[in-house]
Amino acid sequence: MNAPLIRLDKVSKTFDGTMVLDELELSIKENEFMTLLGPSGCGKTTTLRIIGGFEKPDTGRVYFEGTDITDLAPNKRQLNTVFQKYALFSHMNIAENIAFGLKIKGKTKSYIHDKIKYALKLVNLDGYERRSVTSLSGGQQQRIAIARAIVNEPRVLLLDEPLGALDLKLRQDMQYELIRLKNELGITFIYVTHDQEEALTMSDTIVVMNQGYIQQMGTPEDIYNEPENAFVADFIGDSNIIDSLMIEDKLVEIFGVKFPCVDTGFGRNQPVDVVIRPEDVELHPEGEGRLPGVVSHIIFKGVHYEMEVMAGGFEWLVHSTVCHPVGAKVGIDVDPFNIQIMKKPESEDEEAVGVNG
Amino acid sequence: MGKKSLAAPYIVWMAGFIVIPLLFVFYYGLTDKSGAFTLENLAAIASPEKVSALLRSLKLSVLSTAICLLLAYPLAMILKGLHVKKGSFVVFLFILPMWMNFLLRTMAWQTLLDRNGVINNVLAFFHLPGINIINTQAAIVFGMVYNFLPFMVLPIYNVLIKIGDDTVEAARDLGADGVQTFFRVIFPLSMPGIVSGITMVFVPALTTFVISDLLGGGMVLLIGNVIEQEFTFTANWNLGSGLSLVLMVFILISMVLFAKYDKDGEGAAV
Ligand SMILES: Nc1ncnc2c1ncn2[C@@H]1O[C@H](COP(=O)(O)OP(=O)(O)O)[C@@H](O)[C@H]1O
Ligand SMILES: [Mg+2]
Numbered sequence: 001m002n003a004p005l006i007r008l009d010k011v012s013k014t015f016d017g018t019m020v021l022d023e024l025e026l027s028i029k030e031n032e033f034m035t036l037l038g039p040s041g042c043g044k045t046t047t048l049r050i051i052g053g054f055e056k057p058d059t060g061r062v063y064f065e066g067t068d069i070t071d072l073a074p075n076k077r078q079l080n081t082v083f084q085k086y087a088l089f090s091h092m093n094i095a096e097n098i099a100f101g102l103k104i105k106g107k108t109k110s111y112i113h114d115k116i117k118y119a120l121k122l123v124n125l126d127g128y129e130r131r132s133v134t135s136l137s138g139g140q141q142q143r144i145a146i147a148r149a150i151v152n153e154p155r156v157l158l159l160d161e162p163l164g165a166l167d168l169k170l171r172q173d174m175q176y177e178l179i180r181l182k183n184e185l186g187i188t189f190i191y192v193t194h195d196q197e198e199a200l201t202m203s204d205t206i207v208v209m210n211q212g213y214i215q216q217m218g219t220p221e222d223i224y225n226e227p228e229n230a231f232v233a234d235f236i237g238d239s240n241i242i243d244s245l246m247i248e249d250k251l252v253e254i255f256g257v258k259f260p261c262v263d264t265g266f267g268r269n270q271p272v273d274v275v276i277r278p279e280d281v282e283l284h285p286e287g288e289g290r291l292p293g294v295v296s297h298i299i300f301k302g303v304h305y306e307m308e309v310m311a312g313g314f315e316w317l318v319h320s321t322v323c324h325p326v327g328a329k330v331g332i333d334v335d336p337f338n339i340q341i342m343k344k345p346e347s348e349d350e351e352a353v354g355v356n357g
Numbered sequence: 358m359g360k361k362s363l364a365a366p367y368i369v370w371m372a373g374f375i376v377i378p379l380l381f382v383f384y385y386g387l388t389d390k391s392g393a394f395t396l397e398n399l400a401a402i403a404s405p406e407k408v409s410a411l412l413r414s415l416k417l418s419v420l421s422t423a424i425c426l427l428l429a430y431p432l433a434m435i436l437k438g439l440h441v442k443k444g445s446f447v448v449f450l451f452i453l454p455m456w457m458n459f460l461l462r463t464m465a466w467q468t469l470l471d472r473n474g475v476i477n478n479v480l481a482f483f484h485l486p487g488i489n490i491i492n493t494q495a496a497i498v499f500g501m502v503y504n505f506l507p508f509m510v511l512p513i514y515n516v517l518i519k520i521g522d523d524t525v526e527a528a529r530d531l532g533a534d535g536v537q538t539f540f541r542v543i544f545p546l547s548m549p550g551i552v553s554g555i556t557m558v559f560v561p562a563l564t565t566f567v568i569s570d571l572l573g574g575g576m577v578l579l580i581g582n583v584i585e586q587e588f589t590f591t592a593n594w595n596l597g598s599g600l601s602l603v604l605m606v607f608i609l610i611s612m613v614l615f616a617k618y619d620k621d622g623e624g625a626a627v
Contacts (some may be wrong), residue, residue, distance in 0.1 A: 052530065054530075060412075074529045074530050075530070080531065083526070085521070091546050104533050104537060105532055148531070150530075316433055
């Protein structure tokens, strides 16, 4: 039960002499919603295409339930893909699109008919059987692409930025739809996105990638609250990343001011990176707090105010429900457990080393 | 208003080179030598000699259209498979002969295929049996295929390159093997290219008289030759125009039937 459903073993891929994936190690459990998250060009799509069978790794193997499927053709794999640009068949109507995989498998007419009805209901497009592909909006085409994939009852659904082309409101709606679908179908999702909010909202596990390496792998809470390096901290949400000095266990010096923290094991007087989320920065009246500063910028964001505070020669990003006008003198403080300490990368290489064995 | 004036040269061109000649053809076709209205020129198609020329034309043009399609489809697939840069170079190679005069190219083949022509000399040099197809229907079909093949390849190639890789991958993803992907996705999606390719080969093949003149040596009469002779040899413009009109209507009808069949076929292919 705990054995991985899919495992990538030291998968490397080079395009035109450029290393895109470097000995990637990845395990996906049955029924997991795993998201590959990273900036454009970091190798997410390539990873997904290797799992789908559209790309062969240069070295390394891909296992499905322990069986080596590295050389298996895509049509023989128990997984289906939802493509970024939907890739619907424009010469077929909606019903024929959804029926495509089932007809290939030689299912009976009545079975196919029932499946089409069921799938259209699932994606909230009842009665669209006879419509043509071109008469649908982007969001509707995307749902049909999902319906076309899931009628085949795949063990795993691969989704490559499926909401990338939709506008914000529709994207948020579809995120909930996808979570609902996943729970109803009980299948494994491997989801690719460069949108960190989307990843945090939907996933059981997030794999943060950069330049073909896994930077960090964990639950959304882990990734957000305890980023393991500056890249992850910077990529996931807004954050203040500050050059600091670890004085001793549980004490860090930020801009010459000592802040108690909870981290240990970094040694004495070691340079470190400190990550503080904007919502964790506390603003006190002038004279209180540890570090004096001046508000330099403020925007009202609806739920909170977003402020920039000049303190210690650094522009602090602060989210707060209390308004401090521009020019106001404030004192900054941070709760010890809201200070996240990260080792400084010793070399370029280490910055990118995979963290999960 | 600006747009209308931009279209003016085109309209002048259309009027000068298409509409006016067509009106002349109609006028001559529907009158006799004295200028009186008659349907005789149209009815002349029913004479046994002309019917057999028309049937022969039909047979040879259908045959060469079919051969063009069989050759062009795999060619277009190969072209699509090449890298963009290489692909467009090869397409250029295909178009290149089309810039050479049609008459010259066909005359070149006349020399090449001659009983004592270049090809037979080379074959004889290697002690191989010569080929004797000049002045036969086979030579005419060969000439048609040679001349019209690019008109089949290009429209098919143009639709094939528009089929996205992800469409093909989606078919594979849904369980289709290579053959199923071809017959269920690639081929039906390329139908518009096939239709325009067939039109662009069939129509000139049906009406040609140059190819049959040069490669058929005047032994094989096609409907094009019959019409041509009315204009040149017998100088009966009325009869020539009348026959042209009949041929035009004939082509129109076959195109309509073909388009209708194609629509039905598309539904059935899925
Ligand atoms: N078929 C290909 N040929 C050449 N380079 C490619 C190909 N596919 C991807 N790449 C390159 O590999 C890198 C990673 O691409 P990709 O996996 O698509 O990234 P992502 O999906 O994370 O944006 C990019 O630099 C891209 O240009
Ligand atoms: Mg991508």
